[in-house]
Amino acid sequence: MKAVLLHEHGGTEVLEYTDVETPQPGPGEVLVDLKAAALNRLDIWVRDGWPGIKLEYPHILGADGAGLVAESGAEVSGVQSGDRVAINPDLWCGRCVYCAAGQDNLCDSWRLLGESARGTYAQYLVVPERNLLPLPDTVGFETAAAASLVYLTAWHSLITRGKLRAGDRVLVVGAGGGVNSACIQIAHLAGAQVYVVGSDAAKLEQAESLGADELIDRSKEDWSKAIFKLTRRRGVDVVVDNVGAETFFHSIRAARKGGRILTVGNTSGPKFELDNRYLFGKHLTIIGSSMGPHTDFLTVMGLVFEDKLTPVIDSTFPLAEARAAQRKLESDDFFGKIVLLP
Numbered sequence: 001m002k003a004v005l006l007h008e009h010g011g012t013e014v015l016e017y018t019d020v021e022t023p024q025p026g027p028g029e030v031l032v033d034l035k036a037a038a039l040n041r042l043d044i045w046v047r048d049g050w051p052g053i054k055l056e057y058p059h060i061l062g063a064d065g066a067g068l069v070a071e072s073g074a075e076v077s078g079v080q081s082g083d084r085v086a087i088n089p090d091l092w093c094g095r096c097v098y099c100a101a102g103q104d105n106l107c108d109s110w111r112l113l114g115e116s117a118r119g120t121y122a123q124y125l126v127v128p129e130r131n132l133l134p135l136p137d138t139v140g141f142e143t144a145a146a147a148s149l150v151y152l153t154a155w156h157s158l159i160t161r162g163k164l165r166a167g168d169r170v171l172v173v174g175a176g177g178g179v180n181s182a183c184i185q186i187a188h189l190a191g192a193q194v195y196v197v198g199s200d201a202a203k204l205e206q207a208e209s210l211g212a213d214e215l216i217d218r219s220k221e222d223w224s225k226a227i228f229k230l231t232r233r234r235g236v237d238v239v240v241d242n243v244g245a246e247t248f249f250h251s252i253r254a255a256r257k258g259g260r261i262l263t264v265g266n267t268s269g270p271k272f273e274l275d276n277r278y279l280f281g282k283h284l285t286i287i288g289s290s291m292g293p294h295t296d297f298l299t300v301m302g303l304v305f306e307d308k309l310t311p312v313i314d315s316t317f318p319l320a321e322a323r324a325a326q327r328k329l330e331s332d333d334f335f336g337k338i339v340l341l342p
C-alpha cells in the first residue's frame with residue numbers, strides 16, 4: 001500500500017510518501033480501506049518529537065480516519081467487507097480497572113492511532129473491530145474523519161467532564177482550531193451562551209457562523225476585561241482554554257466565582273505561572289481531560305451523523321501531498337479541518 005512514512009523526527013521533509021507492506025488483521029481486528037484521514041496538531045508534535053517519545057519506525061501519523069471494511073480477522077462478526085465505517089482513534093485493553101469503569105481513555109495500556117500506534121496517513125489501517133462505528137450512507141468519509149478526534153475531545157471536556165448546562169455562559173478561548181470549532185458547536189447545541197475570543201475578524205465571523213453569540217477580538221481589546229463588561233462584572237460559568245501559556249491567566253480572570261476552567265491542551269506552551277489567590281479566592285475548578293471514552297464517541301458521532309454537529313472542512317489534499325497539508329496546518333491560515341484523501 002501507499003503510506004506517508006516517518007523514519008525520524010524533523011520538519012515536513014521527513015514525511016515520505018512511499019510503498020509499505022499492507023498490514024494484516026489478527027483475531028478481533030479489521031483491515032480498513034481508508035477513504036479520508038484528517039490532520040490534527042498532534043501530528044506536528046509527534047513529527048517534531050518530544051523528550052521521551054518512543055516510536056516504532058517507520059511510523060505512520062494520523063489519528064482520524066474513515067473508510068470501508070476490506071478484510072476481517074478471525075472472531076470478527078459485526079462487520080462485513082464493504083461496510084462504511086468511522087474509526088475511534090483510541091486503543092484500549094478492555095480489561096483494566098479504568099476500562100471496566102467505562103473510562104477507556106484512561107486505560108492502563110492506552111494508545112492512540114498516529115501517536116503510539118501506526119495511524120491513518122495510509123491506504124489501509126488495522127484496528128480492533130470494537131473501534132468501528134457504522135457510517136450512514138448520508139455522511140461523507142471526510143466528515144467522519146474530520147469529526148472523530150476533535151468532537152470526541154470537545155464533547156468529553158465540555159459535557160462529560162465540564163457538565164455544561166443550558167443557560168451556562170461559556171467562553172471559548174481561540175476560534176480557529178478543530179477542538180475550539182467543535183466546542184463552539186457543542187456548547188451552542190447544549191443551549192449555552194457562547195463567547196469566543198479570536199485573533200482576527202475573519203476567524204470571529206466564522207465562529208459566529210458556528211453558533212457563537214458574543215465575539216471578542218483580542219487584537220483590539222483586553223479580552224478578560226471585555227468578558228467582565230459583557231457579563232455585567234460577573235464572569236463566565238465555564239472557560240475552555242486549550243491555548244495555555246499565553247492565555248491561562250486571562251482565563252482565570254474571566255471565570256466567575258465558582259467557575260470551571262476546562263483544558264485539553266496547550267497550543268501556545270505547557271508551562272505557566274498560576275496566581276493561586278484567584279483559585280481559592282474565586283473557588284475555581286480546573287478540569288483536565290484528554291480524548292474521551294467510547295461511550296462519548298458513540299454519542300457525539302451520533303449527533304454528527306444526524307447533522308446536529310457539522311465539522312468544518314477547510315481543505316482536502318491527496319495523501320501524496322501530506323507535506324503540503326501539514327505546512328498549511330503549521331501556517332495557522334485555515335479554519336476547521338484539513339483532510340487527506342488516500
Ligand code: ZN
Pocket residue numbers: 092093094095096097098099100104106107108109110
Ligand atoms: Zn484498559
